[in-house]
Amino acid sequence: MKILTGNSNKLLSEKISKHLKTKLVNNNIKKFADSEIYVEINENIRGNSIFIIQSISSPANDNLMELLLCIDALKRSSAKNITAVIPYFGYARQDRKVVPRTSISAKLVSNLITKAGADRVVTVDLHAGQIQGFFDIPVDNLFATPIFARHIKKRIKNKNLICVAPDVGGVERTRALARKLDIGLSIIDKRRPAPGKSQVMSVVGNVGGKTCIIVDDIIDSGGTIVNAADALIKRGAKEVHVYITHGVLSGEAVKKIKKSKIKKLIITDSINNYDKLKNSTNIEVLSISNLLAEAIKRISNSTSVSDLFK
Ligand code: R5P
Numbered sequence: 001m002k003i004l005t006g007n008s009n010k011l012l013s014e015k016i017s018k019h020l021k022t023k024l025v026n027n028n029i030k031k032f033a034d035s036e037i038y039v040e041i042n043e044n045i046r047g048n049s050i051f052i053i054q055s056i057s058s059p060a061n062d063n064l065m066e067l068l069l070c071i072d073a074l075k076r077s078s079a080k081n082i083t084a085v086i087p088y089f090g091y092a093r094q095d096r097k098v099v100p101r102t103s104i105s106a107k108l109v110s111n112l113i114t115k116a117g118a119d120r121v122v123t124v125d126l127h128a129g130q131i132q133g134f135f136d137i138p139v140d141n142l143f144a145t146p147i148f149a150r151h152i153k154k155r156i157k158n159k160n161l162i163c164v165a166p167d168v169g170g171v172e173r174t175r176a177l178a179r180k181l182d183i184g185l186s187i188i189d190k191r192r193p194a195p196g197k198s199q200v201m202s203v204v205g206n207v208g209g210k211t212c213i214i215v216d217d218i219i220d221s222g223g224t225i226v227n228a229a230d231a232l233i234k235r236g237a238k239e240v241h242v243y244i245t246h247g248v249l250s251g252e253a254v255k256k257i258k259k260s261k262i263k264k265l266i267i268t269d270s271i272n273n274y275d276k277l278k279n280s281t282n283i284e285v286l287s288i289s290n291l292l293a294e295a296i297k298r299i300s301n302s303t304s305v306s307d308l309f310k
Contacts, residue, residue: 006054019293056090075117087270092127110134208236
């Protein structure tokens, strides 16, 4: 078994390889003057099971293309089998036609990954679990919930807690965490009047006097979470802590979070935010390297991955 990394999140790949006590495959990814991507593998990988680690994060198009070219290079180098480990599966939010005459990018990206030659996909907190069905190869969708639950138990001492789903799409994920912590659940009715804008219509459940734990898969502009925190505090919540798997953090998101009513935002390192977070005070990063390393180990040994979440 060997591990290869793309350029999207080398820091995470290095941590994973350290957990697995293995070196990253010697490869070379560069760009031609016209911005086309070039991939070269500098060691023999014939007959090896290869795990390629690459998030489809910003710059999403370059990172996606890198992933596809790496898979293609591996296939043409006679790898025995190829697992695409995609800590952040970008393009997943366009998973159906919300209005007529739009594309379904999640399906197209799934087709591209399969067509390039991947035999299996490992990812973390897919935007919608159903995206697994867009693939005709095995997909392991891992969850950050156990990592979040451990952090909450250790760091938040207040016992009057409630888990909050920031929109209806996040209820299943939030319920899973609420069950792990054995606490109640509240749901925010969020509307999107225009792409990139969000509005809280109402909050289902009583949050008065409670410490709220908002859970979501993605924080992008930060609008959803900042508005949700405002609405919860307005309804009498004591504090708002936020746990989000993928820190997309576009534009002014980090500044917005700093100025918001959010006590602490916890994200994972599925996306490399090292530079963006240098001056942030209320954002903490938890690593999923151990989770991914364990999943890779289990896939290589043909043992159960789902047992990781029991
Ligand atoms: C939407 O369904 C997702 O789960 C996130 O809530 C959304 O992508 C967050 O976007 P933003 O931070 O821009 O409001």
